Structures are given as C-alpha cells and as structure tokens.
Amino acid sequence: xxxxxxxxxxxxxxxxxxxxxxxxxxxxxxxxxxxxxxxxxxxxxxxxxxxxxxxxxxxxxxxxxxxxxxxxxxxxxxxxxxxxxxxxxxxxxxxxxxxxxxxxxxxxxxxxxxxxxxxxxxxxxxxxxxxxxxxxxxxxxxxxxxxxxxxxxxxxxxx
Amino acid sequence: xxxxxxxxxxxxxxxxxxxxxxxxxxxxxxxxxxxxxxxxxxxxxxxxxxxxxxxxxxxxxxxxxxxxxxxxxxxxxxxxxxxxxxxxxxxxxxxxxxxxxxxxxxxxxxxxxxxxxxxxxxxxxxxxxxxxxxxxxxxxxxxxxxxxxxxxxxxxxxxxxxxxxxxxxxxxxxxxxxxxxxxxxxxxxxxxxxx
Numbered sequence: 216x217x218x219x220x221x222x223x224x225x226x227x228x229x230x231x232x233x234x235x236x237x238x239x240x241x242x243x244x245x246x247x248x249x250x251x252x253x254x255x256x257x258x259x260x261x262x263x264x265x266x267x268x269x270x271x272x273x274x275x276x277x278x279x280x281x282x283x284x285x286x287x288x289x290x291x292x293x294x295x296x297x298x299x300x301x302x303x304x305x306x307x308x309x310x311x312x313x314x315x316x317x318x319x320x321x322x323x324x325x326x327x328x329x330x331x332x333x334x335x336x337x338x339x340x341x342x343x344x345x346x347x348x349x350x351x352x353x354x355x356x357x358x359x360x361x362x363x364x365x366x367x368x369x370x371x372x373x374x
Numbered sequence: 375x376x377x378x379x380x381x382x383x384x385x386x387x388x389x390x391x392x393x394x395x396x397x398x399x400x401x402x403x404x405x406x407x408x409x410x411x412x413x414x415x416x417x418x419x420x421x422x423x424x425x426x427x428x429x430x431x432x433x434x435x436x437x438x439x440x441x442x443x444x445x446x447x448x449x450x451x452x453x454x455x456x457x458x459x460x461x462x463x464x465x466x467x468x469x470x471x472x473x474x475x476x477x478x479x480x481x482x483x484x485x486x487x488x489x490x491x492x493x494x495x496x497x498x499x500x501x502x503x504x505x506x507x508x509x510x511x512x513x514x515x516x517x518x519x520x521x522x523x524x525x526x527x528x529x530x531x532x533x534x535x536x537x538x539x540x541x542x543x544x545x546x547x548x549x550x551x552x553x554x555x556x557x558x559x560x561x562x563x564x565x566x567x568x569x
Contacts, residue, residue, distance in 0.1 A: 234383070237390040244397035251404045255411055262415040266422055273426045280437050291444050298448060302455050309462045316466050319506065320473045326498050333506035336466065340513035343459045347520045350452045354527065357448065361441045 283364055290360055294353045301353070305346040312339035432546035435538055436553065442535040449531050453524040460517040467510045474503045 318324070319332035477500045484492040543554035 231383070234387050234390050237387070237394045241390065241394040241397045244394070244401040248397070248401045248404045251401075251408045255404075255408050258411060258415055262419060265419055269423060269426055273430060276430055277433060280433050284437060284440070287441055287444075291448075295448065298451065302451075305455060305459060309459060312466060313462070316469060316506075319502075320469060326495075326502060329499060330502050330505075333502055333509070337506070337509040337513060340463055340466070340510070340517075343462070344513065344516050344520060347452075347456055347459060347517070347524075350455065351520075351524070351527075354445065354449055354452060357445050361438075361445055364441065365438055 439538040446531040456521040
C-alpha cells in the first residue's frame with residue numbers, strides 16, 4: 216500500500232500533468248517546425264517563380280527594343296533616300312539657277328529676255344529654299360518617331 | 375509496487391523532456407534557417423531585379439543613342455546641304471554685282487559720249503539687274519535663316535546624343551562604361567585618321 220503522505224505529494228506534484236505539458240510543447244515545436252519548413256519550401260518556389268517572371272518580362276522588353284530597331288532602320292532608310300533625292304534635286308535646281316543667271320547676264324540679249332531669265336533664276340532659288348524646307352520636314356518626321364519611341368521606352372522602363 | 379510506478383513515471387518524464395529539448399532545438403534551427411533563407415531570397419531578388427533593370431536601361435539608352443546618332447548624321451548632312459545652297463546663292467549674287475559694276479562703268483562711258491540711246495538701254499538693264507539683285511538678296515536671307523536653323527538643329531541633336539552617351543556611362547554599370555570607352559576609342563581613331 217502507498218502511504219497517504221506519498222500519495223498527497225504525488226498528487227501535488229502532478230507528474231502526469233508535467234509530462235503532459237512537456238508532450239504538448241514537444242508537439243507544438245514539431246508543428247511549428249513543420250510549418251516553417253513548408254513556408255521555406257513555398258518561399259523557394261515563389262522566389263523561383265518571381266525570377267522567372269522577371270526574366271520573361273525582361274526578354275519581352277528586349278524583343279520590343281529589337282523590333283523597334285528594325286522599324287526605325289526601315290524608317291531611317293526611307294528618310295535617308297528621300298533626303299538624298301532632295302539633295303540631288305536641290306543641286307540640279309541650283310545649277311539651273313546658275314544657268315538661268317548666265318543667260319540673264321549674257322551680252323547682246325533683249326531686255327525682256329534678261330528680265331525673263333533673271334526671274335527664272337530667282338524662281339529656281341525659291342525652289343532650292345522649298346527643297347530645304349522639305350528636308351526639314353523629313354528630319355521632323357524622324358525626330359517625331361524617335362521621340363515617340365523614347366517616350367514608349369521610358370514608360371516601359373518605369374514599369 | 376508503487377516504486378515501480380514512480381520509477382516508470384520518472385523514466386517517462388525524462389524521455390519526454392529529452393524529446394522536447396530535441397524538438398525545441400530542431401525548431402530553433404529551422405527558425406534560423408527560415409530567417410536566413412528569407413533574407414537571402416530578398417537579397418537575391420533585389421539583386422536580380424536591379425541587374426535586369428540596369429541591363430534594360432543599358433539596352434534602352436543604347437537604342438536611343440543609336441537613333442539620336444543616326445538622326446544627327448542626317449541633320450549634319452542637311453546642314454551641309456543648306457550651307458552649299460547658301461554659298462551657291464552668294465556666288466550668284468557676286469556675279470550679279472559684278473555685272474552691275476560693268477553696266478555702271480558702261481553707263482559712265484555712254485554718258486561721256488552723250489549716247490542717249492545707249493544710256494537709256496543701260497539704265498533699263500541696270501533696273502533689271504537691280505531687281506535681280508534684290509531678289510537674290512531676299513533668297514540669300516531666306517537661305518541664311520534656313521542654314522542657321524539647320525545648324526541649331528544639328529547642335530541640339532549633337533548635345534542630346536552626347537548626353538545619352540554620358541548617361542550610359544554613368545547609369546548602366548560596367549557594361550555602360552565598357553561601351554562608352556569603346557565609342558570614345560572609335561571616335562578618337564576616326565579623328566586621328568581624319569588628321
């Protein structure tokens with residue numbers, strides 16, 4: 216038989232409650248550990264996903280830049296040809312103005328002829344100026360395209 | 375008999391205490407690992423994002439620089455053409471002035487000779503030449519304005535291109551610096567070859 220005093224002490228100490236607490240704590244630690252491990256796993260996969268997404272977005276943006284380069288090359292080629300044509304025409308018209316002036320300044324021509332060639336020469340010079348304005352328009356078009364491109368690129372850069 | 379029960383309880387208690395200690399250690403180790411991993415991932419993603427962003431910035435600015443450079447070349451050509459046209463009209467103006475001087479000296483001679491018919495003829499021609507000169511001066515002024523504005527366009531485009539070049543050097547990391555040095559070296563060798 217267990218003496219009453221010992222039973223009283225055992226009841227006071229409550230060893231089963233003590234063990235029960237330890238067991239509950241152990242379970243709680245194990246549960247928290249499992250939770251942390253799961254979180255780590257999901258963190259790893261989320262980080263991979265995020266990196267893949269960022270990489271994909273970067274590739275898409277680079278592809279857009281490449282496409283723009285191709286478009287701009289075409290536009291530059293067109294405007295370059297237009298400007299080259301304008302240059303040739305301008306030189307020709309300037310030569311025509313010189314020829315008209317040669318006639319206007321020649322000896323032994325009538326007053327009417329002199330007047331006619333002189334005004335013809337001036338008309339050619341006005342044409343030269345007009346060709347210059349066309350060149351300016353070509354440059355403006357290009358600049359507009361570049362600025363549009365720039366604002367698009369800047370918007371994308373901020374995304 | 376009760377000693378056995380007490381002994382059993384004590385042994386169970388010790389075993390549970392050991393298991394709890396082990397579980398706590400494992401939990402603490404995992405918590406540290408979790409925290410380290412979170413920081414490492416954050417750092418890694420921040421670094422990855424910054425690397426990608428810098429790389430995109432480099433490509434974007436390099437593209438803008440290329441476009442700016444191309445348009446600058448065309449602006450330069452246009453300016454040189456404008457300059458040529460302006461010189462052409464100046465040449466015409468010089469020739470017209472020379473002709474006027476000839477007419478004026480002819481007029482002096484005709485007046486001395488009192489050849490009224492010749493005087494009238496020269497005066498009429500002078501009238502035409504003076505009108506032609508005024509027209510040429512008007513044309514020259516217009517072409518001078520055009521040349522000036524082409525020059526200003528060229529200079530502002532040049533400045534924009536140069537600004538982009540320095541932006542690439544300063545904002546795009548080592549890639550930008552290498553690109554800048556290569557461009558500078560190419561420009562230098564071109565300058566040297568041009569003398």
